[in-house]
């Protein structure tokens with residue numbers, strides 16, 4: 001049949017009257033539904049937030065985002081360009097807001113982007129991290145065997161000591177609790193100091209032997225050394241593919257690298273079990289030559305007691321741990337170094353400020369050990385360095401977070417209802433780019449540009465500080481600390497007051513990154529060492545960000561960014 005015939009048959013009243021009627025009814029339904037949603041969407045007073053919400057009776061769901069083709073319309077826009085769709089759906093009259101989006105029939109996602117709601121979500125004790133996000137990551141990113149993933153999938157007991165009341169399984173079915181407890185101690189408790197120190201020592205050693213150094217896992221199955229860190233970066237490059245479920249035959253390299261890491265880790269466990277000697281634990285009670293840290297020893301002791309956690313499964317968790325503890329730290333340090341090194345005036349300000357903070361211009365010639373000098377307690381007092389750190393994570397810390405309401409209880413988040421079993425999405429990338437909230441110095445320093453002074457408060461300048469003076473709610477205050485006492489009252493200081501719910505590269509609430517303190521310590525120490533000890537010349541004029549990774553963590557460059565690096569020759573001037 002040719003086109004002419006098709007048109008004729010469509011116009012034939014006998015053939016198509018019923019079809020036409022159906023099409024017209026469906027079209028009318030779509031138009032009416034769209035107009036109803038559109039009307040409600042535009043007539044919700046979304047910016048009216050009552051002061052006291054505790055006594056408020058909430059019946060209001062966030063407004064449903066209108067879409068011409070229900071469900072499909074939003075799902076397609078989201079899949080096509082999630083950053084653009086999220087920005088559009090979460091902004092109203094130029095302000096960040098909340099919206100409900102129908103993704104597939106029967107499933108709506110709650111987009112929370114206004115600061116007040118985000119602050120409340122982070123503070124609400126019943127808001128959790130959805131189990132499917134974690135199970136997706138351990139299975140797809142880190143190759144966890146299915147049988148072990150099922151144990152996580154069935155664990156709705158939470159990560160606290162006391163399981164949720166509806167959880168009826170025995171204690172060995174609580175992998176979230178076991179993992180969380182170990183990480184909490186190792187990354188935020190007694191392990192933080194020793195871990196920071198070991199990180200700094202390893203980083204210095206790596207740079208001092210730059211070019212020759214390869215970090216090796218203890219052995220592989222064939223007794224060969226494996227380039228663990230090289231493989232880690234191959235896995236890191238594979239994360240955008242894993243997250244889109246691209247199969248192995250199309251991108252074999254990251255899958256192969258992951259397998260080598262898993263094998264190397266399993267061999268290491270065997271080797272370490274054989275060679276560990278308690279009497280070799282360091283004086284700090286944490287490190288040891290074979291397991292490395294009390295966190296590793298704790299994981300080895302506790303994981304095998306959880307169902308389906310043999311060496312194979314633990315190795316997948318450790319691939320995840322290796323990735324989680326390095327990818328974002330390296331990306332943040334790289335981005336900060338790139339911005340500092342691209343601006344000679346800033347580089348010189350950073351070096352002057354560090355020399356003052358550390359009390360010397362030549363840190364390796366200082367009578368103090370470099371690791372003592374790069375102590376976080378000292379580096380935290382360097383206002384410019386801290387401001388650069390916060391600004392880099394604002395500009396480049398782009399992550400989507402999912403939060404969940406409990407399975408049986410509706411939550412009241414400010415004036416909004418977050419119904420039981422629902423999933424919410426927050427994007428730090430959008431919050432970090434809110435031009436109405438951040439101080440741009442009357443547009444001189446737009447939100448999409450790096451401004452090293454954004455988080456500095458100059459007591460003599462009322463227009464300084466991170467928050468747009470027009471929407472600042474609380475006055476800034478100088479951080480109180482023993483080192484701060486010696487500081488001149490007029491000197492600019494680092495401050496994040498008033499940025500809660502607007503700056504959250506590490507997530508927030510119960511699911512907040514447990515490595516955030518270690519990350520900050522590592523980033524500050526690495527930057528201080530790189531800037532003070534080396535002359536680094538980038539070999540590219542500009543750097544483009546890789547859009548493929550948007551929402552997966554800190555931005556990375558799209559193309560290789562070569563640089564020349566050599567040891568600095570500086571005179572030892574004690575401050």
Ligand code: HEM
Nearest residue numbers: 324325328329332399401505506507511512513514515519
């Ligand atoms: C700049 C560096 C880092 C960034 C931007 C970052 C970011 C994040 C983000 C966005 C999450 C998810 C939060 C959520 O889903 O609500 C997370 C979770 C986590 N991060 Fe980090 N992270 C960094 C460094 C680290 C380091 C150095 C470690 C460990 C040594 C670490 C360990 C973890 C752990 C264990 C979790 C899971 C927390 C939980 O589920 O209880 N992170 N991180």
